[in-house]
Amino acid sequence: MKRKLIVACGSGVATSQTIASKIAGKFEDDGINCQVEAVDYKSIQNELPAAGIYVYIAQPDADVLSKAEELDVKVFPGVPFLTGMGADEIYDQITSLLR
Numbered sequence: 001m002k003r004k005l006i007v008a009c010g011s012g013v014a015t016s017q018t019i020a021s022k023i024a025g026k027f028e029d030d031g032i033n034c035q036v037e038a039v040d041y042k043s044i045q046n047e048l049p050a051a052g053i054y055v056y057i058a059q060p061d062a063d064v065l066s067k068a069e070e071l072d073v074k075v076f077p078g079v080p081f082l083t084g085m086g087a088d089e090i091y092d093q094i095t096s097l098l099r
Contacts, residue, residue: 001053001072001074001097001098002050002051002052003033003034003052003098004034004035004036004037004051004052004053005020005023005034005035005036005051005052005054005055005094006036006037006038006039006047006048006051006053006055007019007023007037007038007039007055007056007057007078008039008040008041008047008055008056008057008060009040009041009057009058009078010041010057010058013038013040015057015082016038016039016040016057016078018081019038019055019057019078019081019082020036022081023091023094024036026091027095030095032095032098034052034098041058041060044060045067048064048067048068048071048073051071051073052073052074052097053073053074053075053076053094053097054068054073054074054076055075055076055077055081056075056076056077056078057078057079060075074094074097076090076093076094077090
């Protein structure tokens with residue numbers, strides 16, 4: 001698996017950056033070596049080939065999900081990292097892929 005996680009929102013600045021920072025901080029605390037990057041949704045098709053994990057804010061469209069599946073990129077919801085509800089479960093699923 002590629003050791004790069006991308007977080008995408010509309011602009012790649014506000015929400016995705018917040019979530020990317022939270023995940024990167026947890027990775028650092030847990031000693032997990034994985035690049036984390038916030039990207040804008042418009043460039044997601046170009047970013048997927050370099051990623052192993054994609055965390056989305058807004059539900060991705062069918063083309064993006066199909067491309068992710070084709071590239072074996074694992075897809076996870078990012079909203080739990082904003083709300084705190086279910087974040088630990090999603091984080092555990094992500095880290096189990098990286099260990």
